[in-house]
Amino acid sequence: MPFHVEVSSALRHARAFNLGAEELRQSVLEPWLSRRPVELGDRKWNPEESELRVLEGPELSNPELNFGQGWGNAQRSAEDVTARVLGAAQESRGAGAGPTALVIETESAVQTVAELAATHGARPVELSSLSERIDGRDPEVAAVIVVLQRQR
Secondary structure (H helix, E strand, C coil), rough: CCCEEEEECCCEEEECCCCCCCHHHHHHHHHHHHHCEEECEEEEHHHHHHHEEEECCCCHHHHHHHHHHHHHHHHCEEEHHHHHHHHHHHHHHCCCCCCEEEEECCCCCHHHHHHHHHHCCCCCCHHHHHHHHHHHEEEEEEECCCCEEECC
């Protein structure tokens, strides 16, 4: 069954209707759980300043969506599944909200980094370009590895 979504803040709201499960996950749930803005309607919604409601029910036809009647029709025919879908999305992301951090202390940091790079095809990047990904906003980031040179 499709999903219907409402994001609201104070007197403003945006709604989307007839979303598939994957579309809901990618465009609403993942950003919401990562505390990134959710793009819905003509604006970006900050999860820390907004409320999210997710309904699951029958697909709404164009006549059912006309003249601002969509949300009322969705509420009458659908079930509020906000807690369930957020919980399931959080579970599928793994237990932690952010990446795991690993520290490797070694006698030769250069040699250790070279071994890691050769084994796994690593490439150099600017740390500043990764800050948002590392702080838990990117679900693809599984771990951050810091290699420390032991002091002699």
